[in-house]
Amino acid sequence: MARLSPGDTIGILGGGQLGRMIAMAAARLGLKCHVYCPDAASPAFEVAAASTCAPYEDEAALAAFAEAVDVVTYEFENVPDTTAAVLAARVPVRPSPESLRVCQDRLTEKAFLSDAGIATAAFRKVDSLDELEKALGEIGTPAILKTRRFGYDGKGQTMIRTAGEAADAWEAIGKAPAILEAVVPFALECSAIVARGVDGETAVFDIADNRHENHILKFSRVPAPIAPETAAKAADIARRIAGALDHVGVLAVELFVVRDGDAETLFVNELAPRVHNSGHWTEDACAVSQFEQHVRAIAGWPLAIPRLVSEVEMENLIGADAERWADILAEPGARLHLYGKGETRPGRKMGHVNRLASPNGRFGTSPKRPL
Amino acid sequence: MARLSPGDTIGILGGGQLGRMIAMAAARLGLKCHVYCPDAASPAFEVAAASTCAPYEDEAALAAFAEAVDVVTYEFENVPDTTAAVLAARVPVRPSPESLRVCQDRLTEKAFLSDAGIATAAFRKVDSLDELEKALGEIGTPAILKTRRFGYDGKGQTMIRTAGEAADAWEAIGKAPAILEAVVPFALECSAIVARGVDGETAVFDIADNRHENHILKFSRVPAPIAPETAAKAADIARRIAGALDHVGVLAVELFVVRDGDAETLFVNELAPRVHNSGHWTEDACAVSQFEQHVRAIAGWPLAIPRLVSEVEMENLIGADAERWADILAEPGARLHLYGKGETRPGRKMGHVNRLASPNGRFGTSPKRPL
Incomplete structure (x- = not known):
């Protein structure tokens, strides 16, 4: 159908x-x-x-x-x-099993990006301690050793600061099939959320500036403080990737922004062939949410124009953060989302809040929150 | 609790x-x-x-x-x-059974409004043809005979243009307990949607200009083309009614606007002690929807500030209107809502669409739609 x-x-x-x-x-x-x-x-x-x-x-x-x-x-x-x-x-x-196959393995994903001519951190395949040591010789330190599969929120990865840490790192990730990646000295972590329809039509949301705490996304701010040309390049990269995958649905592209003076260079960090935490701001600050856009795409329906309606900051409510729900409800300009999860656990995503900029350009009104 | x-x-x-x-x-x-x-x-x-x-x-x-x-x-x-x-x-x-009791009977409702000092059309209780004829003598024609209970979308009511139509009208409404109301020569039909919290806090949405077709709401446009003072008065009326009912939750107040030169006078037409079709625009054009506001109120939570985000026109999709879903999906600035009803029937509310004003102040972009 x-x-x-x-x-x-x-x-x-x-x-x-x-x-x-x-x-x-x-x-x-x-x-x-x-x-x-x-x-x-x-x-x-x-x-x-x-x-x-x-x-x-x-x-x-x-x-x-x-x-x-x-x-x-x-x-x-x-x-x-x-x-x-x-x-x-x-x-x-939808998206097709091919999008899954490429994106669920970090090595396959990086190789796909590389083949598509899209810049990533330098990387090497690692299946043994020998291969890891050889890869460290080529890539240098610091570098990050990551399992090829099932990693998320910093799980299944470890930083290697000197070549002498190789054996410990190999042990730490359970000697699983892995990838070694060079550390990119990024100024910002951003994401581009693209939707691609059955007919190949694409629409990219505004680029988000993502801040992590303990390897978990904590804040996304839109628009990201990057040059308009950089934002346009990020959107173009997202479109190219979605096209190369023949993707149908929403796809999230996480990018590093490296700065050298005024110059900004982009490297793709990773892909998620689905709606993404860094697109949650779209639900309240955009003419269409990433969820509706995904539904439109997989339904074979036309995409909506993802017009930004307001500057916005999304804050993830992780673990005990969600206990602040009553304060957030009372905060002007804050839009609370709770996921209905029964049990609060440390590190568990319990909800999020989208704070819309008020007419004077500030997010929300809580005097305690730093911007 | x-x-x-x-x-x-x-x-x-x-x-x-x-x-x-x-x-x-x-x-x-x-x-x-x-x-x-x-x-x-x-x-x-x-x-x-x-x-x-x-x-x-x-x-x-x-x-x-x-x-x-x-x-x-x-x-x-x-x-x-x-x-x-x-x-x-x-x-x-919540709202309490008292709100139900007052609002489910047109006579009780009008008497309540009258006692609260709020202007309505002149009305009389009608329990027999004799009473109807007497009431017509007092109120004059044209007048509307309505059953006291279970009327909606024009059902259970009939217009009486001359005193000679009394018997037919009494027959037409099934000789049920009724109310005769004077016809108000209104320039506009508006509604004020108010939310009232457990603690008595109130918040009123912007006043909507409601257009009916075949006695069913077809369009709501916000803001309504009325004087700011009239809008403030409508909001004040809604607050007073909610307070007098000790209402908790959302309450819809339908009002007639009568114009005499530049002067605008308000008459309350009817109340609905619940979320209301004429508040559906809030879901896409307001900082909080009437549905969330109702949930906040009945949960004992603080109300949100119902700030209007965009000019908006809500169109009800009635019966076969919903067959236009694919065109609406393709219309920039249109937000489609479908209710998942299995069977399309004439007069059945199947969904609605909220058209947000684009930066140039026009709703949507469909060239066919008159504004």
């Missing part, structure tokens, strides 16, 4: 906050959602018309799910290959 | 589009919703964490529902008295 109609059903793999927000955007457009997730306490189940709670390896459950939906999408890139294959044999999977 | 916490559950009586949009606003704030509706095909069921499909008279189902939720609200004012009483004995009902 090339194009969905209102009343059709989107299948979503993964029941976390991203799936939840996709489901709500779809519901607003008259689409039904069916969420598939092995976790019975999935936040997305609460806003979906139907749900399947089963392992990703349960082929019978997957087949029934495929039968019940008109298109399948996902909220995370670590969808097992066989899961994607079982589904893709029965129903359109 | 005076104040809800994230994770608590709102019970919603009624599973139509209003309940659906309340549920989505609640979910965004980390609240769960439990929708109670006798209709198995209720659109709100699809976005709610829990649902009960049972008659409003089923006291056992109501008791179980009350047990499962932390507060009860409703999307329609015709909640049966006993339903409200059964629930209110077990759990806070």
Whole structure:
């Protein structure tokens, strides 16, 4: 089915906050959602018309799910290959399993970018301590050793400051298939969120300036304090990547901005073939949210114009941060989003708040918050 | 319970589009919703964490529902008295059954407004043809005969142009307990949507200019083309009514604007003790939607500042109008909302579209649409 109609059903793999927000955007457009997730306490189940709670390896459950939906999408890139294959044999999977294959392995992803002529940090494949030592000789230190798969929020990676730390680092990541990457001396970390439609049409949101704490995204600010030409280049890179992947849906491109005097150079850090935490500001400060844009793309519908409506700062509410909900509700210009997760744990993303610039250009009004 | 916490559950009586949009606003704030509706095909069921499909008279189902939720609200004012009483004995009902009692009977409502010193059309109680003829003698023609209860979208009412039409009119409304109202020679029909918190705090949205077709709301335009003083008076009337009702939640006040030269005079037409179709523009053109504001109020949370973000025109998609969904999706500046109703019927509200003013002050870009 090339194009969905209102009343059709989107299948979503993964029941976390991203799936939840996709489901709500779809519901607003008259689409039904069916969420598939092995976790019975999935936040997305609460806003979906139907749900399947089963392992990703349960082929019978997957087949029934495929039968019940008109298109399948996902909220995370670590969808097992066989899961994607079982589904893709029965129903359109958007973005395609190829986007998954490229993006769920850091080495494949970097090689893809390199082949596409897009600048990244220098990198080497590492499958053994010998290879790691050889790679360190070529790339130098400091460098970062990362597992090829299943890393997120700083997990599965370790910094190597001197060649002598190689053995410890190899041990630290569990001797898993890995990639060694040069450290990029960036001034800023940014992201470009692009949507690409079934017909190849693309639309890029304004570039976000992302600040991390403890390897977890804490703030995104839009517009990013970069030159307009740099922003245009970032958007162009995102469009090229989406095109090279023949991607359908939203794709997040994380970039490093390196400064040398007034010159700004971009290096792609990593890709996420899905809606992304650094695009959460779009829900309140843009004419269309990344979630709606993703739904439009995978439904075969036209994309909306992602016009920035207000300067905005997104703050992730991580762990105990969410206990500030009552203060945030009372803060003028703040838009609170909570994910309905039952248990607060350190490092767990519980919600976020979008603070819109007031007419005088300040975000929110909390006197305590530094800008 | 005076104040809800994230994770608590709102019970919603009624599973139509209003309940659906309340549920989505609640979910965004980390609240769960439990929708109670006798209709198995209720659109709100699809976005709610829990649902009960049972008659409003089923006291056992109501008791179980009350047990499962932390507060009860409703999307329609015709909640049966006993339903409200059964629930209110077990759990806070917001707005209170008193708001229901006043607003579900046109005579009680007009008498309440009159007692509160708020101008309305002249009206008389009509329980017989004799009373109708007497009332026509006092009020004159043209006048409108309306059933006291269960009227909406022009149903249960008939225009009387000459005294000779009395008997036919009395027949036409089924000889039900009724009210005769003078016709107000209005220049505009407007509405003021007010939210009132548990602590008596109020916030009024910008006044909407409402245009009806076939007695059904078709367009709301904001800001309304009335004098700033008139808008302030309308807001003040809405606040006074909410206060006099000790209302908690959103309340819609429909008003007639009568013009005499430059002078504008307001008459209250009717009240709805709930979120209202003429407030749907708030979802895309205001810093807070009427649905979130209602959730905040009934949760015992602070109200948000209902700052208008853009001029806007809301168009109801009635019956076959919704078949234009693909054109609307392609229209810049248009925000489509579809309710997920399975069956299209003439006169049925299928969705709406909010068209935001572009920087040059025009709504949307469709060349065919008159402004």
